[in-house]
Amino acid sequence: MYHSKIAGLGYYVPSNVVTNDDLSKIIDTNDEWIQERTGIQERRHIIRGEDTTTSMGVKAAKIAIERSGVAKEDIDFVVFATLSPDYYFPGPGVLVQRDLGLRTVGALDVRNQCSGFVYAISVADQYIKTGMYKNILVIGSEVHSTGLDMTTRGRGVSVIFGDGAGAAVLSREEDLSKGILSTHLHSEGQHAEELALQAPGMGARWVTDIIADNDPNDESYYPYMNGQFVFKNAVVRFAEVINEGLEANGLQVSDIDMLIPHQANLRISQFIQNKFKLSDDQVHNNIQKYGNTTAASIPIALTEAWEQGKIKSGDTVVLAAFGSGFTWASAIIKW
Numbered sequence: 001m002y003h004s005k006i007a008g009l010g011y012y013v014p015s016n017v018v019t020n021d022d023l024s025k026i027i028d029t030n031d032e033w034i035q036e037r038t039g040i041q042e043r044r045h046i047i048r049g050e051d052t053t054t055s056m057g058v059k060a061a062k063i064a065i066e067r068s069g070v071a072k073e074d075i076d077f078v079v080f081a082t083l084s085p086d087y088y089f090p091g092p093g094v095l096v097q098r099d100l101g102l103r104t105v106g107a108l109d110v111r112n113q114c115s116g117f118v119y120a121i122s123v124a125d126q127y128i129k130t131g132m133y134k135n136i137l138v139i140g141s142e143v144h145s146t147g148l149d150m151t152t153r154g155r156g157v158s159v160i161f162g163d164g165a166g167a168a169v170l171s172r173e174e175d176l177s178k179g180i181l182s183t184h185l186h187s188e189g190q191h192a193e194e195l196a197l198q199a200p201g202m203g204a205r206w207v208t209d210i211i212a213d214n215d216p217n218d219e220s221y222y223p224y225m226n227g228q229f230v231f232k233n234a235v236v237r238f239a240e241v242i243n244e245g246l247e248a249n250g251l252q253v254s255d256i257d258m259l260i261p262h263q264a265n266l267r268i269s270q271f272i273q274n275k276f277k278l279s280d281d282q283v284h285n286n287i288q289k290y291g292n293t294t295a296a297s298i299p300i301a302l303t304e305a306w307e308q309g310k311i312k313s314g315d316t317v318v319l320a321a322f323g324s325g326f327t328w329a330s331a332i333i334k335w
Helices: 020-024 031-038 053-068 092-100 113-129 152-158 189-194 207-213 227-248 266-275 294-307
Strands: 003-012 017-019 042-044 077-081 106-110 135-142 164-173 179-187 258-261 316-323 327-334
Touching (some): 003 053, 003 113, 003 294, 020 031, 031 266, 053 092, 053 135, 053 164, 077 113, 113 164, 113 179, 113 294, 113 327, 135 294, 164 294, 179 227, 189 227, 227 266, 227 327, 258 266
Parallel strands (some): 077 106, 258 316
Antiparallel strands (some): 003 164, 003 179, 017 042, 179 327, 316 327
16 A cells, blocks of 8 residues: 655646736626625636647646656556536546647546545545556646626626646655545535536537527526525535544644645635634635636645745645535645
8 A cells, every 4th residue: 555645736827817807897896896705806817729728737737747757658647627628528638648648548537626626636546545556647727718607697606717727746655654644525416506507418408409599598508606505515514524634634723734725715715714723824825816716726726835835845735625516525635
């Protein structure tokens, strides 16, 4: 039995900065309204033709691989987390394998939205623990901007989300006191429709239905979110899954050196920070700059925190996420 460690990290965000004031020119909203509810000041949107979910994932992956010191030829497997694949099928994992010029290794796509990267880390961790693989590339990448209702009708959702990608290389660690100590995954599908995009979908409205109806008021292919309900569940599940991870490893809240929460809403992160009595130095938030990038938010924030020297050897790092599904997850890492 082995542990897996994060050997390299990287992230990429588009150069196109979209501020709250920019959005106020096309949507009936303003900077104060957005910041008060979400903490977001700006986000990144792709420029069509320059970036896709896959291409951003590839750019982040190249940085992570270079920093890991692992040769491209030694990558054994790819796990790609996203809710916004380039194509309905195939998923972006195989496109990354192609575009990076990897060997004909396996590629797995994870569709767990906001908790997707932690789920993907957990999957990779199990493969490495059992000895099946030695080096796994894990990516979280999202393009939201091209699929949002950028009108006043959709402002409750559209102002929240941004585009970007983060990546990590997980490698075998023989010292069982280091690396990923445990991961904890949960779901509660009874609330699936409270945060969802239902069309096009084989079970609801497929492309042929949308085209046939040609209904300009059809909102089924835009994201829907019951914001207050999601918030109330998020703060409960975040706390539960963090405590679950600490208890599984005999740790206390005081042992947390860095918490990287999914960047869903700054108010959620602040609520959890206050609940656990963590200082600003123990939590890294960047939703102010990037908005909610769902599966990409944790790897982007984790990479930033590491680049800024906030994570050091020997630190206990906690990753935690909650989102659509409902799904939630945590990972406890000894750096």
